[in-house]
Amino acid sequence: MSVSLERFYGALLDDDAAALYEQAPCAYLSTTSDGLIVKVNETFLQWTGLDRDAVVGRLRFADLLTVGSRIYHETHHLPMLMMHGRAQEIALDLLRADGRILPAIMNSVIERDPDGQPVAIRTALFDASERRRYEQELLLAKRRAEASEREARVLSALVQQTLITPAVPSIDGLAIAAAYRPAGLGDEIGGDFYDIFELPGGSWVIVVGDVEGKGVEAAVVTALVRHVVRAAAAHSERPAQILREVNQAIFGHPSDRYCTAVVLWLRPTDAGWSAAISLAGHPPALLTRAGTHRPTAIGRYCKLLGAFEDPEFSDTTFELGPGDSLFLYTDGVTEARGAIGWYGQDRLADLLESVAGDDPGPVVDRVLADVLAFQADLPRDDIALVAIAAEMRPAD
C-alpha cells in the first residue's frame, strides 16, 4: 500500500460520528417540527459566530433569517417542506452574530413518527457567499439585458417610424395611400420601405423597396437607399439613373446587403401624369386603366441593387390619365405563405380587379387585410404597399 493511502486510512480511523457531525464541511441544524432549534454543529456556530447557548432551545429557525428570507421561509420553504417531506437547494440569508449576512443554500428533510406526524426538521446548510455573488451578477446582467431589450424595441419602433413616411403627402391631381407592416409580431426593424417626395417643377418620385434581412444593419442600408434616392433624383432625369446611383452606393457599402426597388417618376401634364417606372429585382407594378378592371404588370425586370458592379436598368414610360390607378408593393405580398401555398401575383391581381375604381385608401387597406388573413395575421416577411390613382386636374 502506498504511503498516501496508508495516511488516508489512518485519517479515517480517527473519524467518529460525533466528529463527523461537529466538524462537517457544512452546517447542521435540527429543529422541532415547529422550528425550535434543538441541535447545531460546530461548523454552524463558526459560520454564524453565534453562541451555542444563545441558540439551542432559545431561537427558532426563522429567527436566524433576514426579513425577506423569513417571509420566503414561511410562505414557500416550509409549505414545500411539509408537502414533500423535503426541500432542496433553497437560498436563504442568515444573520450572523456580527450583523453581517451569511448567504446560504440549504437542504432540509422532515423526520416523522410512525403515525406520520412531523417530529423534527433536519437541515444541512452550505455557505453560498461566492455563489450568491456570482448569481447576483447574473441577475444584474439579466436585468440589464431585459432593459436593453426593452430599449431596443422602442428604438426599433422609432427607427421604423422614421424610415417609413408616416403620412403620405397630399398631391394635387393624385390620390395616394400607403401601408407598411413589419414581419411577425411587428417588433423588429424590417427591411421594406417606401418614400414619396416632390421635385422642383411639380414632379413626384415614389419608391418602394426591400432591403434584404432585418434588424439594425438592414435599417442602416434602408436609410442609405432612401438618402441616395432623394439625392440622385435631384440631378437625374429618369428612374433608371436613380437606380444606377443607388446600386453604386450599396455596392460600395461595407454591408453585404442587397436591395430590390421600384422607382416611379411622375411629371404633371395637362391630361394627368407622364410616368416612368424602373425595376431593380422588384416585382412589377400593377396598372389598372380607367374603365377597366383587370390590372396589367408594368415595368421591365432588371437586376437587384448591390449585387453587380454596373447593371443595366431600363425605364418604361406611360401616361397616367384620370381614373388610371397603379399599385406598388413588395414581395411580402406575393410571396406570403399561407396554408394553401403562396399568395402569388394572380391572387393579388384578382383582388385588385375586385376593387377596381375604388380609392387608393380602401384598396391598400383591403390588400393588407387580405394578405395578413392569408398568413393567419403572422406575416413572415415585411409588407409595403403604395396605391395611386390619377384624378381630374383642378382647373388652374
Added chain:
Amino acid sequence: MNYDPPVDVMRRHNVRISGPVDGQPMVFAHGFGCDHHMWRQVASAFEDRYRVVLFDHAGAGDADPSAYDLDRHSSLAGYAEDVVSLCHDLGLLHVVFVGHSVSSMIGALAAIAEPGLFDKLIMVGPSARYLNDAGYVGGFEASDIEALLEALEANYLGWSAGMAPAIVGNADRPELGATLTASFCRTDPAIAARFARVTFTSDNRADLALVTTETLVMQCRNDIIAPEVVGEYVRDHLPNVSYSLLEATGHCPNLSAPEETAAVIAAFLDR
C-alpha cells in the same frame, strides 16, 4: 371584466370538487406562495358532508395562465371578483368560505361585494394590513417587501431547470406524492413578485367593518407573517366575529396542524 376568449371556469382556476352533490358548498382559498394543495389535508375532513371546492388563484398553481390579468390582479379586489365569479359559475349558494393568509381578506372583499354569497367566512392567519402604520402594528416595513422580492428572485434563479428535484419520493406518504404537481410553491417569477407586492401592500382595515357575514378568525402562535396582535386587530374590527387562538405555530396550520385546524373549523360550523 370579460375574459377573451371565455375559458371554462374549471380550467381557469384548476377547480377540484369533492363531497356530496347536495352538501353545503365549502370553498377553500390558498394564500400567497403556494396553491390549493395547502388545503388538501384539512379539506378532506369535510368531504363526507360538504361539497368541497378547491381552486388555484389566477397566476398560481395550475390555474390557466390566461386567467391572470395585469390590471385585474393588481389589487386584492380583482382576486375577490374571481372568487365571486367562481361561485356564480359553479352555481354555489350559502357558501362556507375558508381563506388562508391573504385569502382571508380576499374573502372579506368578496363578502362585501356580495353580502348574501357566503353563509360563513373563516379566516386563517388574516392580516388587514402587513405594513406598520401610525398607531398600527402590521409587522413589516416597506423595505421588507423589497427584501422578500430579493429572496424570491434568489430562489427563482434555477426556476425553470430546478423544478423537478423538488418533487421527490414521499415513501412515507404516497397519497401526497401521487397528486403533487411540480408547480407547488413555484409560480411564474414575475407573477409571484407582483402577487407579493399586491399582498404585502394591501390595506383592508377600513373594509373589516363592512363584513356582515358571520366570521371566524383563526390565529396561530408564533406566526411571523400575521402575529397575534394583527389577528386581534382583525377580530376587534369585524362586526360579527368569533376568535380562536390555535395551539399550532407558524403561518400554515393547514399544513403543520391539519387536525386541529379542521376540528376548530368544524366546531364553528357545527355550533
